[in-house]
Amino acid sequence: MRPAAFEYHxxxxxxxxxxxxxxFGEDGRPLAGGQSLVPMMNLRLARPGHLVxxxxxxxxxxxxxxxxxxxxxxxxxxxxxxDPIIARRLPAFLEAVHWIGHPxxxxxxxxxxxxxxxxxxxxxxxxxVLYDAQILVASTAGERRIAAADFFANAYVTxxxxxxxxxxxxxxxxxxxxxxxxxxxxxxxxxxALAAIGVSINHDTSTITSASIVCAGARLVPTRAPEVEAxxxxxxxxxxxxxxxxxQFSENINPVGDHAASADYRRGLIAELTTRAIERACEKARExx
Amino acid sequence: xxxITLTVNxxxxxxxxxxxxxxxxxxRTEFDLAGVxxxxxxxACGCCTVDLxxxxxxxxxxxxxxxxxATINTVESLGGKQAEHPLQQAFKSEHGLQCGYCTPGFIMTxxxxxxxxxxxGEMPSDADxxxxxxxxxxxxxxxxxxxxAVRKAISDQIxxxxxx
Numbered sequence: 001m002r003p004a005a006f007e008y009h010x011x012x013x014x015x016x017x018x019x020x021x022x023x024f025g026e027d028g029r030p031l032a033g034g035q036s037l038v039p040m041m042n043l044r045l046a047r048p049g050h051l052v053x054x055x056x057x058x059x060x061x062x063x064x065x066x067x068x069x070x071x072x073x074x075x076x077x078x079x080x081x082x083d084p085i086i087a088r089r090l091p092a093f094l095e096a097v098h099w100i101g102h103p104x105x106x107x108x109x110x111x112x113x114x115x116x117x118x119x120x121x122x123x124x125x126x127x128x129v130l131y132d133a134q135i136l137v138a139s140t141a142g143e144r145r146i147a148a149a150d151f152f153a154n155a156y157v158t159x160x161x162x163x164x165x166x167x168x169x170x171x172x173x174x175x176x177x178x179x180x181x182x183x184x185x186x187x188x189x190x191x192x193a194l195a196a197i198g199v200s201i202n203h204d205t206s207t208i209t210s211a212s213i214v215c216a217g218a219r220l221v222p223t224r225a226p227e228v229e230a231x232x233x234x235x236x237x238x239x240x241x242x243x244x245x246x247x248q249f250s251e252n253i254n255p256v257g258d259h260a261a262s263a264d265y266r267r268g269l270i271a272e273l274t275t276r277a278i279e280r281a282c283e284k285a286r287e288x289x
Numbered sequence: 290x291x292x293i294t295l296t297v298n299x300x301x302x303x304x305x306x307x308x309x310x311x312x313x314x315x316x317r318t319e320f321d322l323a324g325v326x327x328x329x330x331x332x333a334c335g336c337c338t339v340d341l342x343x344x345x346x347x348x349x350x351x352x353x354x355x356x357x358x359a360t361i362n363t364v365e366s367l368g369g370k371q372a373e374h375p376l377q378q379a380f381k382s383e384h385g386l387q388c389g390y391c392t393p394g395f396i397m398t399x400x401x402x403x404x405x406x407x408x409x410g411e412m413p414s415d416a417d418x419x420x421x422x423x424x425x426x427x428x429x430x431x432x433x434x435x436x437x438a439v440r441k442a443i444s445d446q447i448x449x450x451x452x453x
Binding site: 001 | 338398
């Protein structure tokens with residue numbers, strides 16, 4: 001299929017883009033990499049009357065700003081592979097990037113686009129929730145920040161207001177002794193996740209001092225389970241209770257069934273992926289301790 | 290309608306297009322380049338891959354109007370009428386195609402990958418090759434012959450048969 005008719009506008013500055021988005025309201029969408037929005041338009045699941053092309057507006061830096069890593073909305077996924085700060089400080093993030101689509105998609109897709117699209121199976125929304133990221137948002141009325149946990153409202157729905165646009169994301173740095181892992185299962189490499197699990201643990205030389213676990217692909221939004229995270233605190237880095245935590249997490253997540261996998265299948269998958277992700281994160285932590 | 294100027298396979302031309310026209314359709318219709326194949330039209334199959342300003346790009350997920358001033362190369366730019374590009378020749382000798390519908394997309398995805406590996410003098414692992422072509426779907430011949438073709442195109446140019 002082909003998209004419905006729309007008007008194309010090439011923004012010349014961020015202010016210009018925000019003015020246009022304010023003018024068009026619900027009928028306007030920013031166009032960045034197009035790797036999520038354009039398929040939706042081709043399938044006529046999305047029919048915006050106006051596209052505001054924001055490519056070339058900058059918003060594409062990855063930089064340390066004090067105790068956060070700031071990533072611009074127009075950073076393409078491929079860039080993360082070469083970023084030494086992400087590799088060292090946000091290890092689950094780096095592992096997640098390997099699971100995003102495939103090389104051609106990763107060269108063009110953007111952070112702002114992925115999270116604004118809010119696909120429940122997508123990796124980067126899960127990573128934002130895992131690391132308690134702040135989503136930076138702008139409109140003609142000014143700027144605001146939204147905690148990742150409050151940003152994803154439903155499948156393909158965010159709490160962005162009409163006229164607002166994501167300009168970047170801030171990831172608070174975990175402490176130096178942090179480890180992480182991201183595992184995913186899909187029908188084919190690069191296809192939509194049946195389930196994906198991100199784990200980030202802070203640790204001392206022998207124990208877990210705090211943990212975050214996120215699941216994508218099994219609920220309408222990326223989901224965490226604070227009770228399971230709390231239960232891992234003080235546990236040994238040898239992770240003897242990884243399987244118990246994985247089972248408990250899959251019960252807390254209470255996954256949905258759909259055409260791709262039943263709820264029961266997902267429950268088993270989440271338990272297994274979570275177990276392996278905790279074990280992997282702990283193994284990496286032991287190597288560094 | 291917008292006027293856009295594209296340099297396609299070395300020829301610069303200005304065409305008038307509706308905003309909603311996909312780059313894939315404009316290349317096929319306005320530029321008569323039937324090697325740009327459209328499989329799924331939503332970014333899942335890779336058939337429509339072209340080189341846009343030096344990078345493989347899905348022309349079904351790109352509006353032509355976005356490409357004003359861009360340089361685009363399609364499969365027709367490689368190897369001439371006899372398909373003499375090393376990767377095209379390797380697809381032929383290693384049985385990397387059957388019906389051929391997906392082939393232009395594979396070639397446009399993998400030609401820069403082969404060039405990069407040849408530049409590094411490096412034979413990638415089969416797993417790396419499969420990752421590089423993971424965005425392209427073939428529904429008749431399978432991927433074994435395509436992996437072999439990539440290996441042959443690289444080894445023919447660097448003179449190494451095995452993975453380091």
